[in-house]
Amino acid sequence: MDMVRTKDPAVRSLLIARAAHMLRVREPVTLRSLVDGTGVSTMAVYTYFGSMDGLWRAVRQEGFRRLATRLETVGKTRDPVRDLAALGASYISHALAEPDLYRVMFDAGFELEDPEQADQTLHHLVETVERAQSGGRLHAEADPLTLATQSWAIGHGLASLVTGGPLPHDALANGVPMLTALYVSNGDDPVRCRRSVARGWRDMAA
Known part of the structure; x- marks a missing residue:
């Protein structure tokens, strides 16, 4: 009971990880x-989350928190198109590394504790699109949010199909031609674009 009373962060993390795994x-x-075999009582769920719904909200939030942390590791370079591809590859890397949490992240049946944190993950893409526009790589008149959303959709689609099982891991290579086609259709030079996208995809995959 002392462990619950002092709110040990390890207990909270344990319950979040176990809940996500059980769903998967x-x-x-x-x-x-949920608590079977963990060494904590059922009261721990109420102590840390208030209710089972509170637990699921925390599980969703943890997925976005870890995604945001991973995206923040993608460094900015002089090539914003490379950076866009690197963000996409980093997104997929998160999904592959955290398949349990990734699945729950997009369960809209449970609200997020902090929706702004989830929005921040998309903002990384929006900001990078704006850099590509300022540098003349993408059409200035294109809506940055729309382009960022389209980039996200490509990464999310591949990640979902691979982590869910229908497609093999090798299918992730389709991200390069798909992102290249998107950015070329929005103004980038085909040869330069493919080179940038391939480099960003490879750098993060490595």
Whole structure:
């Protein structure tokens, strides 16, 4: 009980990770099944999250928190198109590394604790699109949010199909031609664009 009373962050993280895993493997999630074998009581769920719904909100939030942390590691270079591809590859890397949390991130049945943190992950792409426009790589009249959303959709589609099982890992290579086609259609030079996208994709994959 002391562990619960002092709100040990490790307990909170343990319950979040266990809940996400149980969803992924389709185990029934109840108060008792959640804490079974963890060494904490069912009261821990109420102590840390208030309710089971609070737990699921925290699980979703944790996914976006980790994604935001990963995207922040993508350094800015003189080539914003390379950086856009690197952000996409980093997004997919997060999905592959955190498949349990990734699945729950997009379950709209549970609200987020901090929606702004989720919005911030998209802002990384918006900001990079704006840099590409300022540098003359992409059409200035294009809407940055629309382009960022289209880039996100490509990464999300590939990540979902690979982590979900229908497509093999090798299918991720399709990200290079798909992103290249998107950015070329919005003004970038075909040869230069493919080179930039391939470099960003490769750098983050490595």
